[in-house]
Amino acid sequence: MARYKQPVGSVNMDTSDTWSDKMLQEATSRQAKPKPELSVVIPVYNEEENIERLYDKLVAALTELGKTWEAVFIDDGSTDRSFEELEKLSLRDERIKIVQFVRNYGQTAALSAGIDHSLGKIIIPMDADLQNDPADIRSLLNKMDEGYDVVSGWRKNRQDEFFTRLIPSWTANKIISVISGVRLHDYGCSLKAYRRDVIKNIRLYGEMHRFVPIYASWQGAKVAEIPVNHFARQFGQSKYGLSRTFKVVLDLITVKFMSSYFTKPIYVFGTAGIASIGFAFAGFAWMLVLKFCYDTTFIETPLPVLVAMCFMVGIQLILMGLLAEILMRTYHESQGKRIYAVATRLNTPPPRDEVSLED
Ligand code: UDP
Ligand code: MG
DSSP states (O other), rough: OOOOOOOOOOSSSOOOOHOOOOOOOHHHHHHHOOSEEEEEEEEESOOOOHHHHHHHHHHHHHHTTTOOEEEEEOOOOOSSSSHHHHHHHHHHHHTEEEESSSOOOOHHHHHHHHHHHHHSSSSOOOOOOOSSSGGGHHHHHHHHHHTEEEEEETTTTTSSSIIIIIIIHHHHHHHHHHHSSSSSSSSTTTOEEEEEEHTTOOOOTTTGGHHHHHHHHHHTOOOEEEOOOOOOOOOOSSOOOOOHHHHHHHHHHHHHHHHHHHHHHHHHHHHHHHHHHHHHHHHHHHHHHHHHHHHHOGSSSHHHHHHHHHHHHHHHHHHHHHHHHHHHHHHHTTTOOOOOOOSOOOOOOOOOOOOOOOO
């Protein structure tokens, strides 16, 4: 087992020689080793009793497939014996890779790290809690062979709490489908399969791992969904409750904003600003009408306050839109990012200053 331990205090700085040497070795050995066909990515947060059982099921399912594979487990700051359990597996089996976080960052960050550390052409995220069935990987891959880039699992017989999980999830899935235009029954299912090409440039924030099929689809990926098994949790506890629904809705607003207005934020802020100033003028006109036609003085109505507020809010919104424009331009220009994604180029190379996004 190769251990790459980052010294405490050097989270973002390569201060120790041995650390950078090891990183170099790792990078070289990564290139030297043949890449597996499949990478299963599994976030783990306090799942000590599930790990060994999951490993057995995983090995059984993947061996039957006859493909080369690796499993990247991310220990997301577990406080139980999960890491020790994972370490045991990694000593036994080289295909088991472990990344341990210094603290709990959440499932999205864990998934992101897993994708960053994986090598397979196809990436299959999955939960560590035995609620997903590794045997379904075969059906996901079969569907992919039909020409899809993303195949999402659909927990048709989901075994979770009815009121706190199933109903909010059903509602959220409907809203997400309508807003994103990518129609899936079950965004929340972790078990999915992605071609690396379609997700390698996607950066995830918040609770956004569920939106990866949407991002991928916006970049031209073909997305499909198939029913998968789902079992009730036997060991350990779910890490989520009702509060997640609100986070998902907020994330969705962000995603929608990013997709539709990221390169033109002034349209959103500016439109709201102009509407607000419009209200202010309308209110002012009404004030004059009241004063001169109906003998009602300004201070007899709440209109002066409303007009002043709408006017100020309108100006603020427009200024915020301008700030957002500056931020957006800095984001794109400082990183050489384009406002478009190219599918194919014929008889023309990429522009010289384009950042290489290849592996
Ligand atoms: N998980 C994680 N970090 C967290 C919360 C959860 O890595 O902060 C992992 C957890 O160990 C499990 C997966 O994410 O493998 C899904 O979590 P859970 O089963 O609690 O979610 P549910 O199935 O109830 O939606
Ligand atoms: Mg679960």
